[in-house]
Amino acid sequence: MTDVTLSQLDGKLFIDGKFIEGRGGRNDVKNPARDQVIGQTAETTVDEIEQAVTSARTAFRQWSRVPAKTRSQALHRLGDAITADAQRMAHIMTLEQGKPLNEAKGEILKLAEACHFYAEEAVRVLGEIVPNDQNGYQSQVIREPIGVVGAITPWNYPAELIGWKLCASVAAGCTIIIKPAELTPFTALAIAEKVAEAGIPAGVVNVLTGKGSIVGQALVEHPDVDKIAFTGSSAVGLQIQRSCPTVKRLSLELGGNCPLIITQSADIDAAVKGAARRSFRNMGQICIAINRIYVARPLYSSFLEKFAQAAGGLTIGDGLLNPGADIGSMASADPLKKTHEHLADALDKGARLITGGKAPEGDEFAKGFFFQPTIVADCTHAMKVMSEETFGPLVGVAPFDTLEEATTLANDTPYGLASYVYARDLQEIYQLSAELDYGNVAINNVDAGIMNAPYGGRKQSGIGYEHGREGLLEYFNFKHIRLHHGAGA
């Protein structure tokens, strides 16, 4: 196993291209699989926040003007540096987040992929010439980078959710200050090491640790931060929107409560496989996790039987000892507590426990936040498991009789991030694609996001997009230049 030490990142901030010893108080970071302290972060002070914003502002003047090709090359170098160190970076992520090592490595490699994707997009940001209704005029629409970006990110995907913001900022010519989740700061600092190694100029990327309510909020309120790119809960997203003291650009990727509809025409084995993957992967701590499943009544009991088998077959493990496990520890006590609450609420209100419902047994699991993949059936929307985001390895199932009923139930939520369908009938597929009120609809698969298509929610799931060209455009202002040149008048 790679020898990984966190001492070079302990208590550090990354400001103006250098790792500095944070001057603020310290917060413990734990390995959630063992409830063991692995290191400490520094609470960024007011002065250090100022230092980072000044550095990002100064760097912006240069970085926004260098040729796109130079920014593209920098991102390719960053992608290469991350790939070369993927095993160590994955180890750091598993240590602080709890997901199995192989999965953490997959996430690091996807971060590298994002670097290369946005490196390629950087040189393809074009403008437009727009027709005028008088001769002798020309309207150009050009794109200019927004400025200094504050990125605030959660702990469930500690590398990718930083990566999309970082890569788009760097590609566009923006500069960025990243405030990672308190639970997973070392992955962010490890990314900063790669930024330095890739020779990205000082101040273009900065990482500040500390509490969201203090350090994150300070970025939100800072007049010299031009945009906030946030991924996290809808409650904090709304708080950010409400507390901006000046007009600011915002991208908010928020919570979900994602449905899966399995129609009578579905390939039931494919649906079972998809349901097991997307309900329990990353211990259900995914904004696009399947929260609730609606099954055509004729398939209901056979689906439950096969789904219980698939869930029971998933391996659970300490992510470092068992790198290939399907499921690791949850990231902290909070999502585990919420999972217990939603389960108790469902059982109280008449749901049937199909499988799971408790922690796995054994020494390996004694200290960590482990929980078995859990399925409850005969659920109604009076139950939290169906109406709120659980963010844990618990899923509710209910039967339906008509497609209209399934669509109404699926859309009966304030959220609109992702939805899933298993069906083979073309008419059903088209009807559901049209009627599901979600930013992403995945049909006969459960991977709603790909790197080169826009990814984003609607309603209380947020505003703006990541991934794809659309994700890059979020980091630009448009400028209309109307020129009277007089030719041809």
Ligand code: NAP
């Ligand atoms: P969270 O509590 O909203 O925290 C997210 C980030 O915001 C953390 O860095 C947090 O810092 C910071 N923060 C907290 N209060 C803040 C404030 N007042 N001002 C500025 N920043 C503040 O979310 P979470 O519990 O970490 O993550 C789970 C949520 O994220 C779920 O709802 C999930 O659906 C959502 N999510 C959405 C997507 C998507 O793409 N739509 C992807 C992944 C996750 P601290 O850690 O220091 O508190």
Ligand code: MG
């Ligand atoms: Mg939180």
